Amino acid sequence: DAKTTQPNSMESNEEEPVHLPCNHSTISGTDYIHWYRQLPSQGPEYVIHGLTSNVNNRMASLAIAEDRKSSTLILHRATLRDAAVYYCRPDKLIFGTGTRLQVFP
């Protein structure tokens, strides 16, 4: 969807925090914001989701802007295994453009 945009790529060093942004300016008031990641040669896998409040789980944190038009996936300490393409999904079916995260030792 052209209105759900993410940076093409980001880089991080191991053990540093990573903030992956997503702009979803046309999100509806009732749609949850989901994040997925895709490791090489695998299908996307669920990471986290939220509606309005910030959310934490064992994999990541999700920060949602007050107007819900953007969100940020936060990996608190990047590891080499976190290298993947990360997608936001602010619509029930439509995914963002994806951000390829590279993690350097």
Added chain:
Amino acid sequence: DTAVSQTPKYLVTQMGNDKSIKCEQNLGHDTMYWYKQDSKKFLKIMFSYNNKELIINETVPNRFSPKSPDKAHLNLHINSLELGDSAVYFCASSPRRQQAGELFFGEGSRLTVL
């Protein structure tokens, strides 16, 4: 013990041929989907079925015909394959139709049309 399984994983074929990709989920979910991922890694919804009923068809050419014999299976048949059909096709399922539910994806089927 794969939750969402697709076959075949790789498919290489000539233009004009007809091919099918099968998908099965053992999660007891009501809703299944087909997504297409192009070379730029964009994920695009193609179809969605809920309890064997087609609920979403996102302007996909009618050469693509999904079939759901039961709610655990959603197969994708493609007629008269074209070069532009080359992509990775992902099947997914979710527990509730168009809710906040998580999508569970298969590992993908890479289709190459020569």
